[in-house]
Amino acid sequence: MxxxxxxxxxxxxxxxxxxxxxxxxxxxxxxxxxxxxxKTADCPPLVKExxxxxxxxxxxxxxxxxxxxxxxxxxxxxxxxxGDDVLYRHKLTFFNKTKMFFDVADNMxxxxxxxxxxxxxxxxxxxxxxYLLLDGVAIxxxxxxxxxxxxxxxKVGETTDLPLILCSFDPAVLKAxxxxxxxxxxxxxxxxxxxxxxxxxxALEYKVPxxxxxxxxxxxxxxxxxxxxxxxxxxxxxxxxxxxxGKGLKNTFTNFLKIRRAGIDGxxxxxxxxxxxxxxxxxxxxxDPVNASYWETVMASMFTIRYGDIMIxxxxxxxxxxxxxxxxxxxxTDPRTPVAVDGAMYQVGSPTADSxxxxxxxxxxxxxxxxxxxxxxxIDCWLLAVDTDGIGVEAAVAGGQLTADKVKDAFDKxxxxxxxxxxxNTVIIPGLSARLQGDxxxxxxxxxxxxxxxxxxxxxWMEKNWPPK
Amino acid sequence: xxxxxxxxxxxxxxxxxxxxxxxxxxxEGDIELDLGGLGGGSDPMLAAALGQESAVxxxxxxxxxxxxxxxxxxxxxxAAAPAAALAAPKFKDLIPAKFDVANMADWATPIxxxxxxxxSADGGSRGKAVHVGGEKALPFYFDAEMPNRNQxxxxxxxxxxxxxxxxxxxxxxxxxxxxxxxxxxxEQFNADMITIHxxxxxxxxxxxxAKEAAKVVEEVLQAVDVPIxxxxxxxxxxDPEVLAKAAEVAEGERCLLASASLNLxxxxxxxxxxxxxxxxxxxxxxxxxxxKELNRKLMKQCNVPRERIIMDPTTAALGYGLDYAYTxxxxxxxxxxxxxxxLTFPMSSGTTNAWGARESWMVGSPLKxxxxxxxxxxxxxxxxxxxxxxxxxxxxxxxxxxHPTSVAFLKKATQTLFGSIEEEPVDISNWIAAEV
Numbered sequence: 001m002x003x004x005x006x007x008x009x010x011x012x013x014x015x016x017x018x019x020x021x022x023x024x025x026x027x028x029x030x031x032x033x034x035x036x037x038x039k040t041a042d043c044p045p046l047v048k049e050x051x052x053x054x055x056x057x058x059x060x061x062x063x064x065x066x067x068x069x070x071x072x073x074x075x076x077x078x079x080x081x082x083g084d085d086v087l088y089r090h091k092l093t094f095f096n097k098t099k100m101f102f103d104v105a106d107n108m109x110x111x112x113x114x115x116x117x118x119x120x121x122x123x124x125x126x127x128x129x130x131y132l133l134l135d136g137v138a139i140x141x142x143x144x145x146x147x148x149x150x151x152x153x154x155k156v157g158e159t160t161d162l163p164l165i166l167c168s169f170d171p172a173v174l175k176a177x178x179x180x181x182x183x184x185x186x187x188x189x190x191x192x193x194x195x196x197x198x199x200x201x202x203a204l205e206y207k208v209p210x211x212x213x214x215x216x217x218x219x220x221x222x223x224x225x226x227x228x229x230x231x232x233x234x235x236x237x238x239x240x241x242x243x244x245x246g247k248g249l250k251n252t253f254t255n256f257l258k259i260r261r262a263g264i265d266g267x268x269x270x271x272x273x274x275x276x277x278x279x280x281x282x283x284x285x286x287x288d289p290v291n292a293s294y295w296e297t298v299m300a301s302m303f304t305i306r307y308g309d310i311m312i313x314x315x316x317x318x319x320x321x322x323x324x325x326x327x328x329x330x331x332x333t334d335p336r337t338p339v340a341v342d343g344a345m346y347q348v349g350s351p352t353a354d355s356x357x358x359x360x361x362x363x364x365x366x367x368x369x370x371x372x373x374x375x376x377x378x379i380d381c382w383l384l385a386v387d388t389d390g391i392g393v394e395a396a397v398a399g400g401q402l403t404a405d406k407v408k409d410a411f412d413k414x415x416x417x418x419x420x421x422x423x424x425n426t427v428i429i430p431g432l433s434a435r436l437q438g439d440x441x442x443x444x445x446x447x448x449x450x451x452x453x454x455x456x457x458x459x460x461w462m463e464k465n466w467p468p469k
Numbered sequence: 470x471x472x473x474x475x476x477x478x479x480x481x482x483x484x485x486x487x488x489x490x491x492x493x494x495x496x497e498g499d500i501e502l503d504l505g506g507l508g509g510g511s512d513p514m515l516a517a518a519l520g521q522e523s524a525v526x527x528x529x530x531x532x533x534x535x536x537x538x539x540x541x542x543x544x545x546x547x548a549a550a551p552a553a554a555l556a557a558p559k560f561k562d563l564i565p566a567k568f569d570v571a572n573m574a575d576w577a578t579p580i581x582x583x584x585x586x587x588x589s590a591d592g593g594s595r596g597k598a599v600h601v602g603g604e605k606a607l608p609f610y611f612d613a614e615m616p617n618r619n620q621x622x623x624x625x626x627x628x629x630x631x632x633x634x635x636x637x638x639x640x641x642x643x644x645x646x647x648x649x650x651x652x653x654x655x656e657q658f659n660a661d662m663i664t665i666h667x668x669x670x671x672x673x674x675x676x677x678x679a680k681e682a683a684k685v686v687e688e689v690l691q692a693v694d695v696p697i698x699x700x701x702x703x704x705x706x707x708d709p710e711v712l713a714k715a716a717e718v719a720e721g722e723r724c725l726l727a728s729a730s731l732n733l734x735x736x737x738x739x740x741x742x743x744x745x746x747x748x749x750x751x752x753x754x755x756x757x758x759x760x761k762e763l764n765r766k767l768m769k770q771c772n773v774p775r776e777r778i779i780m781d782p783t784t785a786a787l788g789y790g791l792d793y794a795y796t797x798x799x800x801x802x803x804x805x806x807x808x809x810x811x812l813t814f815p816m817s818s819g820t821t822n823a824w825g826a827r828e829s830w831m832v833g834s835p836l837k838x839x840x841x842x843x844x845x846x847x848x849x850x851x852x853x854x855x856x857x858x859x860x861x862x863x864x865x866x867x868x869x870x871x872h873p874t875s876v877a878f879l880k881k882a883t884q885t886l887f888g889s890i891e892e893e894p895v896d897i898s899n900w901i902a903a904e905v
């Protein structure tokens with residue numbers, strides 16, 4: 001983005017405060033443009049009225065992110081990558097999560113392809129109110145046979161509507177794959193120093209995004225990107241090569257840092273999303289498959305944090321996928337969103353006077369974890385979020401933000417009356433706050449039961465301990 | 470009058486072009502470059518590179534010609550010719566480009582280097598000392614060499630405690646003997662340091678008197694010769710007394726006292742560190758401003774020298790607030806490099822906290838909607854690895870860890886990026902066809 005204050009964006013707006021965008025003033029809308037929570041398309045006059053056309057075009061140029069956004073695939077599951085404006089997430093936020101694509105080899109038999117693709121498409125993990133999901137399938141032309149590759153691409157496309165990457169250095173093979181996937185907007189991998197003309201022509205002919213690849217040679221990489229951009233290809237992804245171990249891996253890491261710094265600093269000829277290949281961990285001769293998978297996750301972690309926008313991975317073991325998807329979520333979570341829920345009494349399900357009363361802290365993550373554990377198991381209850389300045393239970397007990405007095409205050413503020421609103425006058429406290437039990441009995445004048453150390457164990461705990469005898 | 474020049478002519482002329490030779494240069498008319506011979510047949514990358522180089526040569530040449538009064542300026546036909554030839558629409562030839570990026574100019578303040586452990590040269594009995602800090606850039610960045618690699622200290626507790634199954638199976642037979650436990654960490658699990666946690670001193674656990682607890686510190690110092698960190702129980706009333714006593718029995722060994730924090734008598738801990746020759750771990754909870762405040766108090770109020778302070782800005786596990794822990798550390802390190810001298814200290818992470826994440830120890834997901842989590846014995850170690858590695862990239866120097874596999878992988882990952890791991894080169898050029 002070339003501007004950084006609402007005032008600069010305001011100059012290009014109609015300045016009528018018409019309110020059609022949903023904001024009270026054009027200035028308010030301008031600040032949404034600057035923090036990238038609003039788009040120019042949200043301002044109907046600007047988009048519709050001819051007299052604003054020039055201003056709109058200028059404004060869009062100024063607002064365009066430093067790193068180009070590239071879309072792979074079509075429809076709801078299309079993967080958008082790139083689009084960043086900063087080098088560190090706290091400076092704004094990172095946009096468009098790093099996308100995780102898993103490989104399929106074209107020499108696998110059909111049933112195996114279908115099974116693996118379903119595994120990728122169906123994998124999910126509930127987290128803070130949403131599911132973490134995997135993003136796409138990369139089909140590798142192991143056979144070298146255009147017909148075989150096309151058949152594999154077709155099978156994958158029939159099995160899922162996740163976006164695809166077509167992987168071959170042979171233009172004939174890529175063309176065969178494109179023929180069966182031309183309406184799916186797949187990412188072409190890849191143009192290199194030997195095939196760039198033919199692959200570039202395919203990208204133009206089929207209007208698909210394309211990877212340019214130059215192993216550990218940033219001059220060559222930039223040359224390819226510049227040549228493609230000059231020919232009218234806008235959706236470019238960069239592959240500087242991903243070496244799995246040793247000095248080669250260090251060089252790879254350095255290349256990612258350099259490319260992104262140059263891009264954010266305004267070198268538009270290299271300001272494209274970057275592809276990482278943790279997959280190459282499987283080429284490093286690591287014998288034990290658990291160790292190879294761990295190393296792939298290590299590489300994925302490095303490039304999730306340092307500027308990989310899209311990754312091709314191999315291991316579908318849950319011990320690989322779970323930490324990888326959590327780390328992507330970690331790095332791409334918007335640091336500007338509040339870390340805490342309001343300190344209040346919440347109802348989970350439809351609680352009655354017989355229902356149990358729990359409390360936890362108002363740290364969003366803690367609260368949502370407890371809430372989803374309870375709700376997912378069909379338990380109706382009262383759940384009090386105690387304001388601990390957004391700190392989790394264990395740390396808040398250690399740091400003095402969660403004390404018997406704080407819990408008492410929270411009950412008082414919520415106007416929930418343990419003597420009237422429930423008929424058991426009992427509070428179940430987090431196992432990690434067990435040391436508060438005595439103080440709480442005194443301050444609340446209620447029976448205090450120490451719950452499990454982890455809210456995932458509440459259902460089992462309830463079976464043994466509820467209702468209170 | 471006009472004379473056509475070939476690339477070889479320019480190159481030949483430049484070969485002899487020092488100040489003396491310039492006197493002999495005579496040029497007539499415009500300069501034109503003929504790059505026709507470079508197109509077909511040769512490597513296109515090479516052609517592009519040559520085109521780039523010749524353009525640069527031509528530009529120099531044109532400038533020199535200009536100095537002698539001939540009608541060629543910058544951007545004249547000499548410089549423009551190759552660019553025009555290569556900028557033909559849609560894939561005629563590659564358009565050469567040079568990649569260049571500057572180092573960070575505003576990373577001007579180095580991080581303080583801190584030594585943990587005294588060898589005989591410094592009056593202690595440690596076999597080696599550990600050095601952390603000294604960076605002049607974000608970790609593993611090309612802007613400046615990283616002077617010290619990351620270090621790992623493996624936890625020992627002064628009593629048998631509840632641990633995740635995957636962790637416990639490595640320590641079960643030594644958990645009743647802190648000395649044996651420490652030895653195992655060093656000899657079998659390659660620990661750079663040992664952290665002895667005196668958790669039994671907590672009044673709500675065993676209320677072990679400080680004097681008794683100090684004996685365990687002596688036991689560990691006898692058992693191993695690596696530097697040690699000494700942790701309390703986390704009880705703010707009792708920790709200052711426990712750590713002061715431990716500091717006394719460990720006099721002259723330059724241990725890391727863990728921790729001074731704003732909610733306890735940090736001055737007592739600082740005083741013990743100065744009196745008995747130790748370092749102080751300055752611990753705050755995910756808040757950069759509190760970290761500045763505590764560091765300032767340690768330096769200004771308690772006179773702790775800069776070379777004795779390490780910070781623990783708090784580690785939250787992957788999936789449980791790692792985003793805050795990561796960004797807090799990255800902000801602290803960037804502020805330090807840009808000159809905030811209340812934050813220019815090495816950092817330490819309680820990476821063991823990763824074992825608090827349910828994904829690392831629970832048999833399966835408590836949510837029926839989730840996909841199968843797979844075997845937990847493989848989930849735990851990688852949870853600790855990813856938590857630690859993320860913070861290594863944010864700027865953390867010292868890692869307090871538990872699982873031997875996690876220690877091995879974290880060391881290999883960080884030392885690879887540090888540049889000290891040599892491996893057989895791997896040819897990845899045909900990864901597409903790899904059989905896996």
